[in-house]
Amino acid sequence: MSKQISPYLNRDLSWVEFNRRVLQEAQDPENPLLERAKFLAIVSSNMDEFMSVRVAGIHEQIRAGLVKMDFTGYSPAGLWKRLLKRTKNMVSEQYRAYRELMKCLHKKGIFIKEYDELSLTAQKAMADYYNEIVFPVITPMAVDQSRPFPHVHTKELYLAVTLGIEGEETTEEPLFAIIQIPSILPRCVPIPGRSNSKKQEFILLEDIITTFIDTLFTGYNVYSVSPFRLTRNSDLSIDEEGAEDLLEEIEKELRRRKWGAPVRLEVESDIDPYALQILKEELEIDDGLYTIDGPLDLSFLMKFSSAVTGHEQLRYKKYEPEYPKEFETDQDIMSVIAERDVLLYHPYESFEPVNEFVWEAAQDPDVLAIKMTMYRVSGQSSLVKALESAAAAGKQVTVIVELKARFDEENNIAWAKQLEKAGCHVVYGLVGLKIHAKMLLVVRREKDGLKRYVHVGTGNYNENTAKLYTDIGLMTSNDIIGADTSALFNEITGYSAPRDWEAFAVAPTGLKTKLLELIDREISHAQAGKPAKIIAKMNSLSNQEMIDKLYEASTAGVSIQLIVRGVCCLRPGLPGISDNIQVISIVDRYLEHSRVIYFYNDGEEELYLSSADWMTRNLQKRVELMCPVFDDSLKRTLINILKLSLDDNKKARVLRVNGQYEHFELGEEQPFRSQFAAQKVKSWKEAIVE
Template sequence: MSIAREPDLKEVKELKELKELKEISTKYLNRDLSWIEFNWRVLEEAQDPSTPLLERVKFLAIVSSNLDEFMSVRVAGLKDQIKAGYTKKDFTGYTPAGLIKRIMKRTNKMVSEQYKTYREVTRLLTREGIVFTEYEDLNTTQKKAMDAYYHDIIFPVLTPMAVDQSRPFPLVHNHSVYLAVLLIREGDDPDDEPYFAIVQVPSNLSRYISVPTRPNSKKQEFILLEELMEHHIQSLFSGYIPISVHGFRVTRNADLTLNEEGAEDLLEEIEKELRRRRWGSPVRLEVQEGIHPYALAQLQEEFEIEEQTFEIDGPLDITYFMKLANTLNGFESLRYPRINPKYPVEFEDEVDFFDVLKQKDVLVHHPYETFDAVTDFIVHAAYDPKVLAIKMTLYRASGNSLIIQSLARAAESGKQVTVVVELKARFDEERNIAWARMLEKSGCHVVYGLVGLKTHAKITLVVRQEEHTLRRYVHVGTGNYNDNTARLYTDVGLFTSNSVIGEDASALFNEITGYSAPHDWQSFAVAPTDLKDKLFELIEREAVHAREGRPAKIIAKMNSLSNQEMVDALYAASQAGVKIELIIRGVCCLRPGVPGLSENITVRSIVDRFLEHSRIYYFENGGSIDVYLSSADWMTRNLTRRIELMCPVLDPQMKKMMISILNVSLNDNVKARELMSNGMYTSIKNELTPYRSQFEAMKITSWKKLQLES
């Protein structure tokens, strides 16, 4: 007779986790776990041999920067919930503690895979003559040059910081790389407890340093800043012997906690919070693999982090790869071919934007069509003597924005200029504060939006005196007024002088800047007041068409879908027979292909050269098709905590172009991945000719030209 064995502690833990997983909802996918799958798709681009090598380098850097933000915001929020004793499950079935365990397990695996890819990519770079070397592998001439660089450039800015009873642990800055140094005093017993110190790797110096070329070699060699510091660490601690030097890096809670109601000056309140961000509570500790156990214990004790510790087999923080890939001279064969964005054909031969827009609407598809058209429109308005007023929202602007300069010029020349600047645009707060102050000095009316709401809508209104009347011209877009990101993100923007859209635009600015009751919109749908209800209405209308045998279809292209009510509305439409095709780059909480729930829904994600950023919504409407562009994803924050805008495309030709953009994405069988009902993504493989949507999108501008000419 066999005796039942008591399960050991490890088995009990595994059984408990298995039970918890079985309790997880099968109806929804978790937002944070879905985000991790998105970052895996970015990593897959770095692993793809068909991706040019220096582009693979960039994707590796993007994986790191994405993960930094995820940890400092999403994981930080979960840790705050755990600290507060919050144990309620979210709508996907996870408690904060259970979710953070899953996140750490999946993220650890991803980071391990990322650094495996890093080693492969650096080997391939070496073959191409781009070499990252170690100090010991340099020849005598190179060592002399690097020694001189260390003593002349690096050493003067270094500050060794000892940690002992009289010197408490210094402030460790968010996302900065440090060296943890263990030392013994010369002549002391090696078995004595070591001395502990840290040294910051200067963030204002380049992480990689160009090494003099070897004789008869065309290779470009680089050495990492921390490698040079480690080799010369003795210079910082005379009389002591270093026994261990390893890098570490801390990620802190970077979310702003604002008391907007009690803030007399929002600018000052945000500036205070930005200073506090530097010492937000730690949420992740990264250490170099092989770190001395004593040093690791010191760090974990100081930062009170154990489970969120990552041992990294390679350099910490490889976001520097982005700068390397962008600044290396030559090596064009290792990059994507340059593209030359076309100027919108409607504006090509016209001197006056307003003359064109009186006759027709113009739709612009970035980055295939240049953002210069948007900048030129605002510059044109700033200098046009007939323009009386310019009103604009600014969420993120570039570092040297001609748009900002033009708005300032317009105000100085006597035009009424109103700019809604979003000070709470995450990680762009400091830049936006600088813009706000500069615009105020030039005479612009600067508004910081409404209490508790971010202004995320992207819209410009120009009011112009024409003969005996005023005419409104509007630009509304899916992307920020930022010429830099417009080269890297796919977005659409609509120029129009449609009077109905113009009236709604005026009403929107009046709501943001003054006291106005919620407007009865003629064409717009605006969050947080009515956008969600409008979307519910449009989705339910498709369900009615399907039940009554009329054409019913939804195509929605967005960055993220995580609002439970929106997911439920799509489930209900699917059950009514509506065919739903979702193109979602990032987070998706909807589980497609579940019999009886979502068998009429497909979800695909495209990760490629450009960041898919446009939000386009298509409703078949029984054959009378409606198409919208929007600033809003279908996330809770967009629908309830932000000022967002959805605008119809009314011009038949422009509507055709929007539908073509959607169809191009739906036909992608090279870079598109389909979401399975188990939450995993699989590459779309079929027997059709390879069709890469971002390469094919360039042809839409040619199609547009042909349509206009015909």
């Protein structure tokens, strides 16, 4: 008798399938070669975070003796084994793609070479580079009775070296040392070429160091040099309740992160057996060993692809975001928003109006206050400078900086201190909750009294990611939204009681309840024989209660279309459970990041923008908001955006009942790529997708 299929897909196994979709973009011969290199880099970066957080967490559960199954039917030990198998298979596939990519780049005159393959002139140049730049920076660390095994930093590249004393016979147990490859230097070093040559050659830094390894161990014979890389548990464990100062506690925890338990050890396939034995014993790694046929940590390909000069045909065609036509007037930003709501769709439309909005507010003598949330901020943030300028002008500037934004903690601590120094009021989030809502409020004194201007969005206030992620922002002076925004800021920064929201739905207190009510409404319409439909676009769907409610809606006859980029624990196509649910995922040039929700509502269509994915952490452990779009023309715009995604048959994959994602079978259909189509739309406010 066959085992009954679970109605749920496992969150972590679903993530592996997402990263596989990223890998497919690196394998796609229709993508430009240097863009394929970037996708290979993203696969590695994604895997690093997954290993250091999700897999590390499962490892901790096993060590704690937990055996309870999750709602998808996996125990920690069972999931650990399945994840190791799938991720190791993916890594093998990734390196096959790497070797194929290198062959293709060679045909274009672009090479990553080993030292022995270089011309004598190039070898001389690399010898000079080593002696002048590299040698003074690196430090060999011997391991013996007086010098214990040194601390190995997470996700840094090292060389394991075995040696013997010069003139003595080889012993059974060689001497051992490690060298950290300095991350302050470029991993991929360009090799000077002849002025008339079109070839571009690079060499990896670890190959240069390996070539000249004898200079670090004079008087010794070097037997082997083996690259290795360790990944540690990097999740923060903060006692927020007991912390007197959250900023100080997070700074301490960031220092402790360097000492997290080892989770994964990556080594090259030809590693010296004795070196491997030492590493496994000292780092206490067994199951988490990844043997790799190629250079470790392919994330270097991101910078490599940028370092290649020329060859524009090997990249995506440059795209300049359109400046929104609503703001192409003599009016300032607030004057435009006072007259009508405006939607911004990044990266197809420019992020500049958001920057201009804050700068205008900073310089406007009638603006009294600016309030803003910050989750992940770019390195050179125009918004931060504008807020500093506003504070210097005497305005009330309040910034909620989320210190617990994973892997951006140090960056956010630096911004928080800089803003405080400039005179801004800085709030470090709430105990036990992350502030993930994206909102910006400007309070202005006008003839009729105070007026609120608001920006709410699906993405972070980050000028850099606004060029790489698809996100949507709403700029409005709507009184109801303005009042809710003010109330939410007061609730976060003060002791205000939870509000009866007029427009917003807010997590953790009411967002999930609101969503369940909206789905129930569609169920009641379907049960009454009326058309009922839900479209939801998000990054991840893993909350069991939300999935069960969608199953209930499907059973009642509600048509459900889900656009879920990453993790999806809902299993579509189950007879009698999810027959009416379709799930697609789009992975393409830009990272799909917007959260948009549509309810047919018996013809009175409702659309919402949200900062929240439908995950337990978003709905129960974060401050998130969902904001309605009231303007009918902007509703049509959002429907157009959703329809673009749903019509994609080129980069969209459909989730099958077996948990696998497949490309659409085109048949007689013309290929349609939603992101490329979006680049051709000159005005989102006028475009009607047929």
